[in-house]
Amino acid sequence: MDTLGKPTDLDTSTEQAARVAALFREHNRALIAFLQCRLNSFSDAQEIAQEAYVRMLTLERPDEVVSQRAYLFRIASNLALDRLRMRKVRNDMPIELPADELHLPPVPERHVTTGEQWRELRKALRELPAKTSQAFVMHVIEGRDFHIVAQVMKLSERMVRYHVTNALAHCRARVDEMEIP
């Protein structure tokens, strides 16, 4: 009709839909992993990713976005932060309802029973230097900030991070040995 010759909203949105579809194909796995890391919940990660794509589709001026990928991750990161704040207000707990367990990430390998899992992880922590397991428990299990752990342990934040990284990698390696036949 009278829209002939100039790009319409429809054209722009179709173009953007194609871009978002490409983003999804190429980066969805990374986006989910990124969000799961931030939110500590695979199901929340999926939800937030979904919403981030919707935001990308409904951008007012998609052509002005320099890097679609960077923008997608920025939107997702802001949405994740909102979600964490909401959780804090609601519950202060990482997992709200037992029903969430139904959405645990699909890991192809056999999952050991929960009790066995904690016992094995405890064993793995015992194999580590005392400072390494202490930093790990204080940060990951108790949820204390690095600067607090550093203050208590009288170490630099960099050293605390180093210990937590070592413990995490070690525990993951032990869990792999246990769960992959």
Add this chain to the structure above:
Amino acid sequence: MPGIPDEKTLHTAADWWLRLRDHDGSDETIEQWLTWTRADRSHMEAFERVTELGERLGTIDAFTRRQWIDEFAPPVVARRSWLPLAAAAAAVIALFGGYVAWSTFNASVTTASYTSAVAQNRTINLPDGSTVAMGGASMLTTRFTRGERRVELGAGEAFFQVAHNAKQPFIVTVGNVSIRDIGTAFDIRRSGQRVTIAVTEGRVQIFDGSGTADHDTHGPHMLEAVAGERVSYDPDASAMSISPVTPEQATAWRSDRLEFINEPLEVVIANVNRYSIHPVHIADADLEVLTFTGTIKTDAIDQWLGALPQVFPLRVSRGADQVILSNAERRPSP
């Protein structure tokens, strides 16, 4: 084994996991991470495994959590003043005190016990010249010997103004914590095993575990707190925390106001119950971890309870002789 990322890759993945969780991280960090994940197929795999472990660790049950903290990060006193030497000296004094008490047993031991009713504050003048103001529903036992003055706060809150006497130290025991005065006025509040010590004048030494006690198992841990400092001890945390406090805040309860700074609802309610005619119960454990900052007038507890649902996702139900707080997101039981 095929499919398992090697330890080195896992290590790098764990490092990225820590870095990416920092919400102040820049777009650049994310870009660098994306570049790393695309460099080799095993990278993303390793990262996903670490992330999955992170999520699992987030589901740790309270019992296991407690066990791990006890084993790997046992409660210690945080901050500047690790004073092993002074602590050792204090232990010697405690031992000596014990000896004196033993040798003069029956001769000069005086014990007494004091209690206050719900919503009642009372002031006690101790025989040594010290004064104790007790909050509502509180209990105090004193045991004075020639060598030391021992006070145990069994429940509730008390504000101590201690007549200083270096030869007969004044030691307050509260659950796992003991406080030794060094010429002081201080307030102690006990909520179950949680203890808050607010110093309004002078200095105190605070020992965790059984620092000054005779059956000390894992070494005395001590810290000094001075006027204007508030020390909180939580048996479920690995360190005492210190925050500033004014004398007015510390003793607000003496003017019928309960002041809370960022404290768990569980603790707030335990203290409210020392002044509430009808006991308040928290029905859903997940409410206990909500934190509250603010002032509650002890003569207006009902109004405060009425306003709670505006701040927290909870429901207030009033029964004939009690008040129940339950999670507003759960369906009320029929």
